[in-house]
Amino acid sequence: QVQLVESGGGLVQAGDSLRLSCAASGRTDRRYTTVGWFRQAPGKEREFVAGISWSYGSTYYADSVKGRFTISRDTAKNTVYLQMNSLKPEDTAVYYCAADLSATVHTTDAFYAYWGQGSQVTVSS
Numbered sequence: 363q364v365q366l367v368e369s370g371g372g373l374v375q376a377g378d379s380l381r382l383s384c385a386a387s388g389r390t391d392r393r394y395t396t397v398g399w400f401r402q403a404p405g406k407e408r409e410f411v412a413g414i415s416w417s418y419g420s421t422y423y424a425d426s427v428k429g430r431f432t433i434s435r436d437t438a439k440n441t442v443y444l445q446m447n448s449l450k451p452e453d454t455a456v457y458y459c460a461a462d463l464s465a466t467v468h469t470t471d472a473f474y475a476y477w478g479q480g481s482q483v484t485v486s487s
Contacts, residue, residue: 364388364395364461364476371457371481374449382444382481384459396462397442399433400471401455401483411457412444413467422467427453449485456480 370382384397398413412423412433421433432445442459458481460474468474 364463366397366459366461366476366478368457368459368478368481371483373484373486376450376485376487378449378485379445379447380449380483381446382457382459382483384442384444384478386440386442386461388476396464396467397435398460398462398467398469398471398474399442399444399457400460400474401453401457403452403455406455408458408471410469410471413469414442415465415467418465420467422469424469446483449483451485451487454483454485456482 365387367385374380395416396413399411400408401411402408410424411427412431414421414433414435430448435442459478461476462474
C-alpha cells in the first residue's frame, strides 16, 4: 500500500513557475516503485506528464513538457517533486501523482494503483 498527498498547486501567469509536491507513505521502500505525474484538463483525457523510478532515479517526460518540467525525488523525505517552469495556459489542469509497484515508468494511467487527491494548476495568459 502507498498513500500519496499532493500540494503546491495554484494560479499563476504564463511564464511563471510552480513546484508540486507528492508526499508518499507506505511501501515506498520497495525496490520496484515508480511515481508518475498525470494531468487532466476539463473535457480531456488524463495524460502522462512525467515519471520517476523511486530507487534508481531514472526519469521520463511527455514531449509537451520536456525541457520545462523536472521530476525529482527526495528519498529522505519520501517526496516526489514536479518543478514546472515556463508555464503555458495549456498546462492548466488538475495534476495527480500516482504510484506503481514496478520498476518501469509506465505512461499509461491504468498501470498505477495508487493516486493522490489532485492539485489544481491554473495558468492565465
